[in-house]
Amino acid sequence: MKKLIITFLALMCTVAGVALAADAKAGADVFGKSCKMCHGEGGAVPNPNISKMFGVPIPILSSPEVQAKSDADIKTVITTGKGKMPAVKTVTGSSIDDVVAYVRSLKK
């Protein structure tokens, strides 16, 4: 009986864990609203006008250089900005994890 309870608890934790995990699909929506105007579809077609305005190339998010960054690094880029990229204040809480999961999903 005790074993059964432990199994049940372990199962519940797994279910909760999945529910809490970052969601790349939700992240795609966040990306569409808050990142795409600069990074383009799938983070792969940077907006040339924005690039010109900032005077820097906008990195392709699926590139090995960007994918080499840790999740924490990407989070910091979003919350505090990096170089010419301004902090994206509209993305908060679990949406940050979701959009990071989306950026990860772009890896080729």
Ligand code: HEC
């Ligand atoms: C206003 C335009 C703009 C928006 C909006 C924007 N970015 Fe960026 N992003 C840039 C620019 C410009 C750079 C290059 C910065 C530099 O090298 O100075 C960049 C760089 C990055 C990098 C690479 C950083 C590095 O360390 O090389 C990542 C990752 C990134 N952006 C993710 C995102 C995500 C995710 C969002 C949405 C939550 C987002 N960006 C929204 C303009 C933008």
